[in-house]
Amino acid sequence: MESLIGVKLGCLFALLALTLVCGLSPICSKWFKIDTATGHHRQVLSLLGCTSAGVFLGAGFMHITPEALEGIESEIQKFMEQNRTRGKADSSNDAESAFVEYPYGELIISLGFFLVFLLESLALQCYPGASGQSTAQEEERGGNPVFDFHSHESLSSPKQSPFRAFVLLLSLSFHSVFEGLAVGLQPTIAATIQLCLAVLAHKGLVVFGVALRLIKTGTQSRWAISSILSLAFMSPLGLALGMTVAAGDSEGWKGLTQAILEGLAAGTFLYVTFLEILPRELSSCEPPLAKWGCVAAGFAFMAFIAIWA
Template identity: 50%
Template sequence: MEPLLAVKVGCLVSLLFLTLVCGLVPAQVQWFQIKAATGRHRRILSFISCFAAGVFLGACLMHMVADALTDIQGELGKQLRQAGAGWNLTGSHNDSSGAGACGAELDYPFAELIISCGFFLVFLTESLVLHCCRSASPSHGDPAAGKEPGAPSVLHSHGAPGPGGPSPGSFRALVLFVSLSLHSVFEGLAVGVQQGEAGALQLCLAVLAHKGVIAFSLGLQLVQGGTPPRWRLLYLGLFALMSPAGMAMGIGLSLSGGAAGGLAMALLEGVAAGTFLYITFLEILPQELSSPEPPLAKFSFVALGFALMAVIAVWA
């Protein structure tokens, strides 16, 4: 047990350090701030952003949604089997009918429903935020009123907030941070509950591989979304703590002999996947694909980012 615990603690420290470094590089280095870039510098940053968008797309489909689908269906099936077994103990039904009832219940796509709820939760929240921004702005009756030429719109800016309202870009950064943080907790928990050294090390290496890329992409989104430096540091610091926190929980559960997971955690993971689905497809990808760089070049970098996450999914 001692060597296994040492492996897990080493993984915990490595995750914390790697996430902080990879996230802080784009968030704190001036070179990555696209507002100050021109010419070739701006094109390079745009292609890096497209690569990051592909990373988020791969993380969304190959990791978060895939994990949520598996975990929710598995936990629901477990709950229904337990309920069916309890029902059969009364003598009212035989085993075959109980199993059939459980199978019939699982024919409905519950996991997809939970993920969709997460999607619409963010959709509704952002719609309310944008509505409040528009209502609070003194120029909401006339989109051109009180706006200097070239100034960003309240509804489309990822930078400073418009008059009288918070920046939608700040809200999107918050949602991105929350959904990624929840997923990170579940990843760390999965490593922490491993009972073998080889399994814990293999899973930790897979998490490390895509955690660094995700942290870099998150830092890039924060800086290019206009998040203030103080908030960038707070987001990245908390994000770096999520996987180690989940791993510490998993280590505690494995040492105490408790069971990890549960239906509530699976449902929460599904909601997080739905929120990330919204941010990926309605915020990050459209923003990167609307830049003036050559479309095929942008496609190539988005595909490259997705391919990297797809390869990592072989081990994760």
């Protein structure tokens, strides 16, 4: 038992160290400042951004969404089994089968998507331009942007959204807590190490991509560092919680609530990926096939990691 606790503590520090290194390296290095880059340097950074977009796409489809769907389906099945043991024989088998087969996971992820869509729409309704619309779009509506964060960018380039950057950090924070929780709940040393390695394999790339997003949105260094620090402590926090939670505590409404929150986080992650990250990277002036290749490479790497994750 003490050996298992020691391994989990080692995983805790490994998750913390990897996140800090991968997240703070781009922020603290002047080489990644795309605003000051020119020529070949700027092109390399732009293509690196496309690769990070592919990493986000792969993380969403190959890691975050499948884990959320699996968790929700598992909790729904547990809920049905508990109802059976309580002797609810008056419900028909057909009705029970329909209840289980309904795509609850997909519904919850979609609700997460539409929740962020609603919040951003409300923000845009109250403060036009706050969600990062381009100046050209504002001029077409005959209005002036209220928050002009990037007036130096071209009119054809979609502007960065501070709100979406915040949503990205929030959704990844939720997911990181659940990843750490899963590691902390493992009953054996072998299972703990295997799952921790799987988490480490894709977490470093995702956090590196987050750091690049913060740099491109023009986030001040102190706020970017604070964001990475808060994100870095999410997985260790979840792992510590998992170590203190008994296996039976994950049953019932607590486990179902965790699965629902992870599904909502997956929906918000997909929203930011498709409406902020991919459009932004694909709007750059690099050759289309080069951008496609970088996005595909990032996605392929995450798909490869999913063999073990």
